[in-house]
Amino acid sequence: MKKILYNLSTLLLSTLFVLYVMRAFLGEFISRLIPYANVIFGYSLFVCLVLIFNTMVNMILYYAKNKKIYISKFGFGVFSLSYIVLLVSVLFSRNSLGNNYTSNYVPFKTIFGYIFGKADFIYIFSNIVGNIIIFIPLGCIVYYYFYRKIKVSICIFILILFVILIEYLQKKYIVGSFDIDDILLNSLGVYLGIKILVGAGDKKSKNYFEKW
Structure with a gap:
């Protein structure tokens, strides 16, 4: 139970942080960087950033306690899936010209x-x-x-x-x-x-x- 609460708390922290950064700093930058970005791209990017930041937080906390680097297979698997969605949306979401x-x-x-x-x-x-x-x-x-x-x-x-x-x-x-x-x-x-x-x-x- 303690581990579940720990994972949920770090995920919530990561979600709130990425949401703030995207709303405050990345909105205009992304629209200029990828002008054809659509809703699918936006959500997949958000999920990817949350998982990346969440992984970094867990790595830092784990290293501070055990002096070792650790990344869970489940976390890497979820990141892999969200990245594939993001990549497909970037490469194939443009309108036909x-x-x-x-x-x-x-x-x-x-x-x-x-x-x-x-x-x-x-x-x-x-x-x-x-x-x-x-x-x-x-x-x-x-x-x-x-x-x-x-x-x-x-x-x-x-x-x-x-x-x-x-x-x-x-x-x-x-x-x-x-x-x-x-x-x-x-x-x-x-x-x-x-x-x-x-x-x-x-x-x-x-x-x-x-x-x-």
Whole structure:
């Protein structure tokens, strides 16, 4: 009973904190960062942020008491599910613009266009940094669930193929364009996500995972 009350109290604290931050600071920023964001995106982002903050609180409290890092499998599983919903809503929630989308097959053409085209900073951040950051959790999630079964190099290769598939589906269903630069940025994101969990080496990472 005590543990249940503890978990509920930390979850409530996380919910109230994220609700305040989103209402006070993130509303306008998100609307500029992702102008096509819809209701599903808003709710999924809220859930993701709550779970991330709740996990951080529990990690800090557990570490302060036991001097060890611990993340529950259930908490990571719920976060994984909410992240997938968030990712799908970001990638496929845009309205169809017919033939207004243009494809790019030249590496770095779009990236250099953002940087040297004197675009608004928030637009550059959304299309360059945002395309990296949003795929970092995907690398973490896939590696966490499959590190016992496949090598790191195979995991990276599969995720890059998945990123290419996403670009193809966006073009096919006219909710985006096929851009080689998006593939490069997204692939960098999943690579960083995997490297975050790999840490100093596979053996150390696997021993760490066993404690979760």
